[in-house]
Amino acid sequence: MDFTHLFAQLEATSLAQAISQSTWLFPTIETVHVLFLTLVVGTIMIVDLRLLNIASRNRPVSELTAEVLPWTWTAFVIAAISGGLLFSSAATKYIGLWPFRAKMVMLALAAINMAVFHLGAYRGVAAWDRAPATPPPAARLAGGISLAIWVTVVGMGRWIGFM
């Protein structure tokens, strides 16, 4: 399947044209993107560090996720929309850059990791929700993988700007 024409069409939309031709739109949208991705990554790290039994150990996992993840998702939606707008401004260029592709692969892996965790280890959370119980190996693994993935996502995102 060749999606090149789709990216070319995206790039030709009036919104994408406005972003690429304006002097201030791209930097402004990018600033919004950076601001909200700091919240996405930081709040995910709060959960990951709990799963790894490193931080918030006296806080039940289910309460921690309930208090943190709504902010993560809100920030993620804003980061995804702003990121999509940035992408549209030069879609055919970005799609060819290896850090951009790597970042998208990493985001997909993050989604898979999250789904595996929720359908697997998290189902039995009642047994390890509270200290002194520690999260089982599968939960710790999910936390560690998530941490590594999100640091890589930030790194690849930064690398796009240096291509």
Next chain:
Amino acid sequence: MIKQFCDWLSATALCGLISNHYWVIPTVQTVHIVSIGVVVSSMAMLHFRLLGLAGRSQSIAAVAGRFLPWTWGAVVVLLCSGALLIIGEPSRELTSAVFWLKMELVLCALLLTGAFQAVLSRGHGFWERHRVFAGAVAVVSLGLWASIVVAGRWIAYMAHG
């Protein structure tokens, strides 16, 4: 004065090491961004608690005790990685008005956090009793940290005039 300092920094071995390897700057920037993520998010969770938006089942002292050590740890990483970025490209940062604005904002945010913590550590549930004041501190602090992230990004756009 600053010009001479930039020239001196540019001549250091560390600057040469950083600028001769294209991957060092983006790598250090990645560490810098992840660390600001830790600061912004730990501050946000504390401030959301002060505003009554999250974690209300815990006392302010308990929430602060959970998050503030991470904030300060990440601030140290930010200062170190930021120093490396300055050494790597001295004039990009030190001759930028946005950079100095950012430094002033950082100073304000750190002083505010220190003051908040000092009042908290005296006990007596000061922040629980003065909810409006606590909320105001939270809004100002969140605004400061958001401005720091914004200013950080704009150093790149306002470079060299």
